Amino acid sequence: MMFPVEMLNALVSVLGQADASAALEASAAVGKGAVEASAAVGKGIAGIGAGLACIGVGLGIGKIASSSVESIARQPEASGDIRGAMILTAAFIEGVGLFAVVVSLLVVV
Amino acid sequence: MTFLLSPFQDLMLLTLAAADPLAHVKDGQLVFDSSGVLFNIGLTKQTFMFMLGGVLTLLFFWSYSRRAGKQAVPSRWGNLVESVFGFVRDQMTRPFMGEHGDRYVPVITAFFIYILITNLLGLVPFFEWLGHGSSTGTGQLAITGGLAICSFFIYHGFGIKEQGGLWTYFKNLFPHVPWPIYFILVPVELIAHVVRPCALALRLFANMLAGHTMMAVILGFTAVFTSEFVIGGAAIAATSFLAVTALTFLELLVAVIQAFVFAFLTTVFLAGAVHPEH
Numbered sequence: 001m002m003f004p005v006e007m008l009n010a011l012v013s014v015l016g017q018a019d020a021s022a023a024l025e026a027s028a029a030v031g032k033g034a035v036e037a038s039a040a041v042g043k044g045i046a047g048i049g050a051g052l053a054c055i056g057v058g059l060g061i062g063k064i065a066s067s068s069v070e071s072i073a074r075q076p077e078a079s080g081d082i083r084g085a086m087i088l089t090a091a092f093i094e095g096v097g098l099f100a101v102v103v104s105l106l107v108v109v
Numbered sequence: 110m111t112f113l114l115s116p117f118q119d120l121m122l123l124t125l126a127a128a129d130p131l132a133h134v135k136d137g138q139l140v141f142d143s144s145g146v147l148f149n150i151g152l153t154k155q156t157f158m159f160m161l162g163g164v165l166t167l168l169f170f171w172s173y174s175r176r177a178g179k180q181a182v183p184s185r186w187g188n189l190v191e192s193v194f195g196f197v198r199d200q201m202t203r204p205f206m207g208e209h210g211d212r213y214v215p216v217i218t219a220f221f222i223y224i225l226i227t228n229l230l231g232l233v234p235f236f237e238w239l240g241h242g243s244s245t246g247t248g249q250l251a252i253t254g255g256l257a258i259c260s261f262f263i264y265h266g267f268g269i270k271e272q273g274g275l276w277t278y279f280k281n282l283f284p285h286v287p288w289p290i291y292f293i294l295v296p297v298e299l300i301a302h303v304v305r306p307c308a309l310a311l312r313l314f315a316n317m318l319a320g321h322t323m324m325a326v327i328l329g330f331t332a333v334f335t336s337e338f339v340i341g342g343a344a345i346a347a348t349s350f351l352a353v354t355a356l357t358f359l360e361l362l363v364a365v366i367q368a369f370v371f372a373f374l375t376t377v378f379l380a381g382a383v384h385p386e387h
Contacts, residue, residue, distance in 0.1 A: 084200070091370045095308075098315035 046107035053100030060093040158246035162227035169222055194218055201373055205380035213379060216263060221372035224256065228317060228364035232357065248317040250310065257310035260375045268382025281385045309374055316367050320360045328353050 068086040072079045173190040176183075183191055197218045202210040224247065230236065231245030247253050269278045283291070283298055330349040335342035 087366060088370065088373065091366045095312035095316065095370070098319055099308075099311055101319055102311065102315045 043108045046104040050101050050104035053097050057093055057097035061090050064089050064093070155246055155249050155252065158230055159227055159252050162223060162230055162246055165226050165230075166219070166223045169226070170219075193222065197221060197372070201376045205376055206383060210380070210383075213267065213376075217372050217376050217379075220256070220260065220375055221368050224313065224371050225365060225368035227252075228368060229361075231317065231321065232360055232364065245317045245321055247313055248321060250314045253310040253314040256313070256371070257306035260309060260371075260378070261306040264375065264379040264382045267379060271383045272385075278382075305374075305378060309371060313367050313371055316363055320356070320363055324353050324356050324360070327356065 064086055068082050072082050169190070173183075173187050176187060177191075180187070194214060198211060198214045201217055202214050206213065227246040231248065247256075265278075269275055272278045272281060282302075283294055286294060327349045331346040334345040
Protein backbone atom coordinates (compact mmCIF):
# COMPACT_ATOMS: atom_id res chain seq x y z
CA MET A 1 0.00 0.00 0.00
CA MET A 2 1.61 3.25 -1.07
CA PHE A 3 0.49 6.81 -0.68
CA PRO A 4 -0.43 8.73 -3.89
CA VAL A 5 2.63 11.00 -3.68
CA GLU A 6 4.92 8.04 -3.56
CA MET A 7 3.06 6.43 -6.41
CA LEU A 8 3.57 9.54 -8.51
CA ASN A 9 7.25 9.63 -7.68
CA ALA A 10 7.60 5.98 -8.55
CA LEU A 11 5.77 6.50 -11.83
CA VAL A 12 7.99 9.45 -12.75
CA SER A 13 11.11 7.51 -11.85
CA VAL A 14 10.01 4.59 -14.00
CA LEU A 15 8.94 6.69 -16.94
CA GLY A 16 11.97 8.98 -16.73
CA GLN A 17 14.39 6.17 -17.46
CA ALA A 18 15.82 6.53 -20.92
CA ASP A 19 16.75 2.88 -21.11
CA ALA A 20 14.37 -0.14 -21.12
CA SER A 21 16.43 -2.27 -18.70
CA ALA A 22 16.89 0.62 -16.29
CA ALA A 23 13.12 1.13 -16.33
CA LEU A 24 12.68 -2.56 -15.55
CA GLU A 25 15.05 -2.36 -12.58
CA ALA A 26 13.36 0.75 -11.27
CA SER A 27 9.94 -0.89 -11.42
CA ALA A 28 11.28 -4.02 -9.72
CA ALA A 29 12.62 -1.85 -6.91
CA VAL A 30 9.25 -0.13 -6.65
CA GLY A 31 7.55 -3.53 -6.44
CA LYS A 32 9.90 -4.74 -3.72
CA GLY A 33 9.32 -1.58 -1.72
CA ALA A 34 5.58 -2.14 -1.97
CA VAL A 35 5.94 -5.71 -0.74
CA GLU A 36 8.06 -4.64 2.22
CA ALA A 37 5.64 -1.88 3.09
CA SER A 38 2.68 -4.24 3.09
CA ALA A 39 4.61 -6.75 5.21
CA ALA A 40 5.21 -3.99 7.74
CA VAL A 41 1.52 -3.13 7.69
CA GLY A 42 0.73 -6.82 8.26
CA LYS A 43 2.91 -6.79 11.35
CA GLY A 44 1.14 -3.68 12.63
CA ILE A 45 -2.25 -5.33 12.19
CA ALA A 46 -0.98 -8.38 14.10
CA GLY A 47 -0.15 -6.07 16.97
CA ILE A 48 -3.68 -4.67 16.89
CA GLY A 49 -5.04 -8.22 16.91
CA ALA A 50 -3.10 -9.08 20.06
CA GLY A 51 -4.47 -5.97 21.74
CA LEU A 52 -8.03 -6.90 20.76
CA ALA A 53 -7.58 -10.31 22.36
CA CYS A 54 -6.59 -8.58 25.58
CA ILE A 55 -9.98 -6.82 25.66
CA GLY A 56 -11.74 -10.18 25.82
CA VAL A 57 -9.34 -11.49 28.47
CA GLY A 58 -9.81 -8.40 30.61
CA LEU A 59 -13.60 -8.64 30.45
CA GLY A 60 -13.59 -12.34 31.27
CA ILE A 61 -11.24 -12.15 34.21
CA GLY A 62 -13.07 -9.09 35.54
CA LYS A 63 -16.32 -11.00 35.50
CA ILE A 64 -14.73 -13.94 37.32
CA ALA A 65 -13.26 -11.66 39.95
CA SER A 66 -16.52 -9.80 40.52
CA SER A 67 -18.67 -12.90 40.96
CA SER A 68 -16.11 -14.66 43.15
CA VAL A 69 -15.68 -11.66 45.44
CA GLU A 70 -19.45 -11.33 45.69
CA SER A 71 -19.88 -14.99 46.61
CA ILE A 72 -17.10 -14.79 49.22
CA ALA A 73 -18.96 -11.83 50.71
CA ARG A 74 -22.16 -13.89 50.86
CA GLN A 75 -20.56 -16.96 52.42
CA PRO A 76 -17.13 -16.34 53.91
CA GLU A 77 -16.64 -19.93 55.08
CA ALA A 78 -16.52 -21.16 51.47
CA SER A 79 -13.75 -18.75 50.57
CA GLY A 80 -11.12 -21.48 50.18
CA ASP A 81 -13.06 -23.34 47.49
CA ILE A 82 -14.10 -20.13 45.77
CA ARG A 83 -10.54 -18.87 45.68
CA GLY A 84 -9.33 -22.12 44.11
CA ALA A 85 -12.03 -22.03 41.46
CA MET A 86 -11.29 -18.37 40.73
CA ILE A 87 -7.58 -18.95 40.13
CA LEU A 88 -8.22 -22.01 38.00
CA THR A 89 -10.72 -20.32 35.69
CA ALA A 90 -8.58 -17.20 35.45
CA ALA A 91 -5.70 -19.38 34.24
CA PHE A 92 -7.92 -20.87 31.51
CA ILE A 93 -9.03 -17.49 30.21
CA GLU A 94 -5.50 -16.18 30.28
CA GLY A 95 -4.48 -19.24 28.26
CA VAL A 96 -6.96 -18.29 25.54
CA GLY A 97 -5.58 -14.74 25.42
CA LEU A 98 -2.08 -16.09 25.12
CA PHE A 99 -3.12 -18.27 22.15
CA ALA A 100 -3.90 -15.01 20.34
CA VAL A 101 -0.53 -13.56 21.42
CA VAL A 102 1.28 -16.58 20.00
CA VAL A 103 -0.51 -16.17 16.67
CA SER A 104 0.52 -12.51 16.56
CA LEU A 105 4.09 -13.43 17.36
CA LEU A 106 4.04 -15.87 14.46
CA VAL A 107 3.11 -13.00 12.15
CA VAL A 108 5.56 -10.51 13.58
CA VAL A 109 8.66 -12.63 13.74
CA MET B 110 37.26 -14.65 41.08
CA THR B 111 35.99 -11.97 38.75
CA PHE B 112 36.10 -14.44 35.89
CA LEU B 113 33.02 -16.05 37.41
CA LEU B 114 31.03 -12.85 37.12
CA SER B 115 32.17 -11.67 33.71
CA PRO B 116 30.39 -14.25 31.53
CA PHE B 117 27.12 -13.23 33.13
CA GLN B 118 27.83 -9.58 32.59
CA ASP B 119 28.68 -10.16 28.94
CA LEU B 120 25.53 -12.14 28.40
CA MET B 121 23.34 -9.69 30.24
CA LEU B 122 24.64 -6.80 28.20
CA LEU B 123 24.27 -8.76 24.98
CA THR B 124 20.70 -9.65 25.83
CA LEU B 125 19.72 -6.21 27.00
CA ALA B 126 21.15 -4.61 23.90
CA ALA B 127 19.59 -7.12 21.54
CA ALA B 128 17.28 -5.51 19.04
CA ASP B 129 15.00 -8.50 18.86
CA PRO B 130 13.10 -8.96 22.13
CA LEU B 131 12.60 -12.62 21.45
CA ALA B 132 16.35 -13.31 21.28
CA HIS B 133 16.33 -13.93 25.02
CA VAL B 134 13.83 -16.75 24.85
CA LYS B 135 14.89 -18.67 21.75
CA ASP B 136 16.93 -21.83 22.11
CA GLY B 137 20.66 -21.74 21.74
CA GLN B 138 23.91 -23.41 22.50
CA LEU B 139 24.77 -24.17 26.10
CA VAL B 140 28.02 -22.46 26.90
CA PHE B 141 29.28 -20.86 30.04
CA ASP B 142 31.25 -18.15 28.28
CA SER B 143 30.19 -15.55 25.73
CA SER B 144 32.88 -16.53 23.26
CA GLY B 145 31.62 -20.09 23.19
CA VAL B 146 34.83 -21.66 24.37
CA LEU B 147 34.43 -22.50 28.03
CA PHE B 148 32.68 -25.76 28.97
CA ASN B 149 31.09 -26.25 25.60
CA ILE B 150 29.48 -29.66 25.95
CA GLY B 151 27.45 -29.55 22.78
CA LEU B 152 23.99 -29.45 24.30
CA THR B 153 21.47 -26.75 23.76
CA LYS B 154 20.25 -24.74 26.68
CA GLN B 155 16.72 -26.05 26.79
CA THR B 156 17.72 -29.68 26.35
CA PHE B 157 19.94 -29.27 29.36
CA MET B 158 17.17 -27.62 31.34
CA PHE B 159 14.56 -30.21 30.65
CA MET B 160 16.95 -33.06 31.39
CA LEU B 161 17.87 -31.36 34.65
CA GLY B 162 14.18 -31.05 35.41
CA GLY B 163 13.75 -34.76 34.79
CA VAL B 164 16.63 -35.65 37.09
CA LEU B 165 15.29 -33.43 39.84
CA THR B 166 11.82 -34.98 39.52
CA LEU B 167 13.28 -38.45 39.88
CA LEU B 168 15.25 -37.31 42.91
CA PHE B 169 12.08 -35.85 44.41
CA PHE B 170 10.26 -39.15 44.15
CA TRP B 171 13.16 -41.42 45.00
CA SER B 172 14.11 -39.47 48.08
CA TYR B 173 11.09 -40.78 49.92
CA SER B 174 10.14 -43.93 48.11
CA ARG B 175 12.04 -46.37 50.31
CA ARG B 176 10.86 -44.98 53.62
CA ALA B 177 7.31 -44.25 52.58
CA GLY B 178 5.26 -46.82 54.44
CA LYS B 179 7.71 -47.74 57.13
CA GLN B 180 7.62 -44.88 59.59
CA ALA B 181 4.64 -44.07 61.72
CA VAL B 182 5.38 -40.36 61.67
CA PRO B 183 7.08 -39.14 58.51
CA SER B 184 10.11 -36.87 58.58
CA ARG B 185 9.93 -33.24 57.44
CA TRP B 186 10.83 -34.00 53.83
CA GLY B 187 8.53 -37.01 53.87
CA ASN B 188 5.73 -34.79 55.05
CA LEU B 189 6.27 -32.51 52.08
CA VAL B 190 6.23 -35.35 49.56
CA GLU B 191 3.15 -36.88 51.18
CA SER B 192 1.36 -33.55 51.21
CA VAL B 193 1.94 -33.15 47.47
CA PHE B 194 0.44 -36.57 46.85
CA GLY B 195 -2.41 -35.74 49.23
CA PHE B 196 -3.11 -32.52 47.38
CA VAL B 197 -3.28 -34.32 44.03
CA ARG B 198 -5.49 -37.04 45.45
CA ASP B 199 -7.95 -34.79 47.29
CA GLN B 200 -8.20 -31.87 44.91
CA MET B 201 -7.73 -33.51 41.56
CA THR B 202 -8.45 -37.21 41.43
CA ARG B 203 -11.10 -37.83 44.06
CA PRO B 204 -13.60 -35.20 42.89
CA PHE B 205 -13.65 -36.74 39.43
CA MET B 206 -12.98 -40.42 39.83
CA GLY B 207 -13.68 -41.18 43.46
CA GLU B 208 -11.83 -43.87 45.39
CA HIS B 209 -11.36 -45.83 42.20
CA GLY B 210 -9.12 -43.11 40.82
CA ASP B 211 -6.43 -43.52 43.48
CA ARG B 212 -4.41 -45.69 41.12
CA TYR B 213 -3.90 -42.70 38.83
CA VAL B 214 -2.45 -40.41 41.49
CA PRO B 215 1.23 -41.24 40.72
CA VAL B 216 0.86 -40.38 37.01
CA ILE B 217 -0.83 -37.07 37.68
CA THR B 218 1.68 -36.20 40.39
CA ALA B 219 4.52 -36.97 37.99
CA PHE B 220 3.11 -34.51 35.46
CA PHE B 221 2.55 -31.89 38.14
CA ILE B 222 6.00 -32.15 39.73
CA TYR B 223 7.85 -32.33 36.45
CA ILE B 224 6.17 -29.25 34.99
CA LEU B 225 6.50 -27.38 38.28
CA ILE B 226 10.23 -28.06 38.57
CA THR B 227 10.96 -27.25 34.92
CA ASN B 228 8.98 -24.00 35.12
CA LEU B 229 10.69 -22.96 38.33
CA LEU B 230 14.14 -23.68 36.91
CA GLY B 231 13.56 -20.79 34.52
CA LEU B 232 13.28 -18.41 37.44
CA VAL B 233 16.51 -19.31 39.24
CA PRO B 234 18.48 -16.05 39.08
CA PHE B 235 21.68 -16.67 37.18
CA PHE B 236 20.66 -19.93 35.63
CA GLU B 237 18.38 -18.37 33.07
CA TRP B 238 21.20 -16.19 31.71
CA LEU B 239 23.57 -19.09 31.23
CA GLY B 240 24.62 -19.84 27.68
CA HIS B 241 23.28 -18.19 24.59
CA GLY B 242 19.97 -19.80 24.95
CA SER B 243 16.56 -19.47 26.30
CA SER B 244 15.14 -18.98 29.68
CA THR B 245 12.67 -21.76 30.40
CA GLY B 246 12.63 -25.42 29.57
CA THR B 247 8.91 -25.30 28.91
CA GLY B 248 9.21 -22.17 26.79
CA GLN B 249 9.71 -24.29 23.70
CA LEU B 250 6.75 -25.80 21.89
CA ALA B 251 8.69 -29.01 21.29
CA ILE B 252 8.92 -29.77 24.99
CA THR B 253 5.37 -28.87 25.91
CA GLY B 254 4.20 -30.69 22.80
CA GLY B 255 6.01 -33.76 24.02
CA LEU B 256 4.31 -33.49 27.40
CA ALA B 257 0.93 -33.09 25.72
CA ILE B 258 1.55 -36.17 23.56
CA CYS B 259 2.42 -38.12 26.73
CA SER B 260 -0.81 -36.91 28.31
CA PHE B 261 -2.80 -37.92 25.20
CA PHE B 262 -1.42 -41.45 25.17
CA ILE B 263 -1.88 -41.78 28.91
CA TYR B 264 -5.52 -40.88 29.00
CA HIS B 265 -6.48 -42.85 25.94
CA GLY B 266 -4.36 -45.77 27.08
CA PHE B 267 -5.90 -45.91 30.53
CA GLY B 268 -9.34 -45.48 29.01
CA ILE B 269 -8.79 -48.45 26.72
CA LYS B 270 -7.45 -50.53 29.59
CA GLU B 271 -10.35 -49.67 31.90
CA GLN B 272 -13.07 -50.30 29.42
CA GLY B 273 -11.64 -53.54 28.26
CA GLY B 274 -10.75 -53.03 24.66
CA LEU B 275 -10.23 -50.72 21.74
CA TRP B 276 -13.66 -51.22 20.16
CA THR B 277 -15.60 -50.72 23.42
CA TYR B 278 -13.64 -47.57 24.13
CA PHE B 279 -14.20 -46.27 20.63
CA LYS B 280 -17.94 -46.90 20.85
CA ASN B 281 -18.13 -45.09 24.18
CA LEU B 282 -16.41 -42.03 22.80
CA PHE B 283 -19.62 -40.90 21.15
CA PRO B 284 -22.86 -40.67 23.10
CA HIS B 285 -25.97 -42.50 21.93
CA VAL B 286 -28.00 -40.09 19.87
CA PRO B 287 -30.39 -40.48 16.92
CA TRP B 288 -28.38 -41.51 13.89
CA PRO B 289 -28.54 -38.32 11.73
CA ILE B 290 -26.70 -36.37 14.40
CA TYR B 291 -23.73 -38.68 14.06
CA PHE B 292 -22.75 -36.86 10.87
CA ILE B 293 -22.06 -33.71 12.86
CA LEU B 294 -21.12 -35.33 16.15
CA VAL B 295 -18.31 -37.60 14.95
CA PRO B 296 -16.18 -34.92 13.24
CA VAL B 297 -16.70 -32.49 16.11
CA GLU B 298 -15.72 -35.04 18.74
CA LEU B 299 -12.70 -36.18 16.75
CA ILE B 300 -11.53 -32.61 16.28
CA ALA B 301 -12.06 -32.00 19.99
CA HIS B 302 -9.91 -35.00 20.86
CA VAL B 303 -7.13 -33.75 18.61
CA VAL B 304 -7.33 -30.12 19.73
CA ARG B 305 -7.27 -30.80 23.48
CA PRO B 306 -3.60 -31.89 23.70
CA CYS B 307 -2.65 -29.06 21.34
CA ALA B 308 -4.38 -26.60 23.66
CA LEU B 309 -2.57 -28.10 26.66
CA ALA B 310 0.79 -27.73 24.96
CA LEU B 311 0.10 -24.24 23.66
CA ARG B 312 -1.26 -22.92 26.95
CA LEU B 313 1.83 -23.92 28.92
CA PHE B 314 4.22 -22.78 26.18
CA ALA B 315 2.54 -19.41 25.69
CA ASN B 316 2.38 -18.64 29.40
CA MET B 317 6.07 -19.33 29.94
CA LEU B 318 7.21 -17.62 26.74
CA ALA B 319 5.11 -14.52 27.26
CA GLY B 320 6.21 -14.04 30.86
CA HIS B 321 9.90 -14.29 30.14
CA THR B 322 9.71 -12.16 26.99
CA MET B 323 7.94 -9.44 28.93
CA MET B 324 10.58 -9.54 31.64
CA ALA B 325 13.37 -9.31 29.07
CA VAL B 326 11.74 -6.42 27.23
CA ILE B 327 11.03 -4.36 30.35
CA LEU B 328 14.52 -5.06 31.65
CA GLY B 329 15.88 -3.94 28.30
CA PHE B 330 14.30 -0.54 28.81
CA THR B 331 16.98 0.08 31.43
CA ALA B 332 19.74 -0.07 28.87
CA VAL B 333 17.89 1.40 25.93
CA PHE B 334 16.64 4.52 27.64
CA THR B 335 19.72 5.27 29.71
CA SER B 336 21.86 5.21 26.62
CA GLU B 337 19.89 8.12 25.22
CA PHE B 338 18.66 10.36 28.09
CA VAL B 339 20.53 10.17 31.36
CA ILE B 340 18.03 11.64 33.86
CA GLY B 341 14.82 10.42 32.31
CA GLY B 342 16.61 7.18 31.63
CA ALA B 343 17.42 6.80 35.31
CA ALA B 344 13.77 7.24 36.28
CA ILE B 345 12.68 4.75 33.64
CA ALA B 346 15.39 2.35 34.77
CA ALA B 347 14.20 2.49 38.38
CA THR B 348 10.58 1.93 37.34
CA SER B 349 11.42 -0.95 35.07
CA PHE B 350 13.51 -2.55 37.80
CA LEU B 351 10.54 -2.46 40.18
CA ALA B 352 8.26 -3.71 37.42
CA VAL B 353 10.53 -6.66 36.69
CA THR B 354 10.67 -7.55 40.38
CA ALA B 355 6.88 -7.57 40.54
CA LEU B 356 6.75 -9.55 37.31
CA THR B 357 9.10 -12.16 38.74
CA PHE B 358 6.70 -12.78 41.61
CA LEU B 359 3.86 -13.01 39.12
CA GLU B 360 5.91 -15.49 37.11
CA LEU B 361 6.36 -17.63 40.20
CA LEU B 362 2.60 -17.71 40.66
CA VAL B 363 2.04 -18.44 36.97
CA ALA B 364 4.58 -21.29 37.02
CA VAL B 365 2.76 -23.04 39.87
CA ILE B 366 -0.70 -22.36 38.42
CA GLN B 367 0.19 -23.62 34.95
CA ALA B 368 1.62 -26.83 36.38
CA PHE B 369 -1.62 -27.29 38.34
CA VAL B 370 -3.78 -26.53 35.28
CA PHE B 371 -1.92 -29.05 33.10
CA ALA B 372 -2.26 -31.81 35.70
CA PHE B 373 -5.89 -30.85 36.39
CA LEU B 374 -6.86 -31.01 32.72
CA THR B 375 -5.10 -34.33 32.32
CA THR B 376 -7.15 -35.60 35.27
CA VAL B 377 -10.37 -34.32 33.69
CA PHE B 378 -9.62 -36.03 30.37
CA LEU B 379 -8.59 -39.19 32.20
CA ALA B 380 -11.84 -39.19 34.17
CA GLY B 381 -13.78 -38.70 30.94
CA ALA B 382 -11.96 -41.60 29.31
CA VAL B 383 -12.24 -43.97 32.24
CA HIS B 384 -15.83 -43.25 33.24
CA PRO B 385 -17.74 -41.94 30.28
CA GLU B 386 -20.83 -40.42 31.80
CA HIS B 387 -23.03 -41.23 28.87
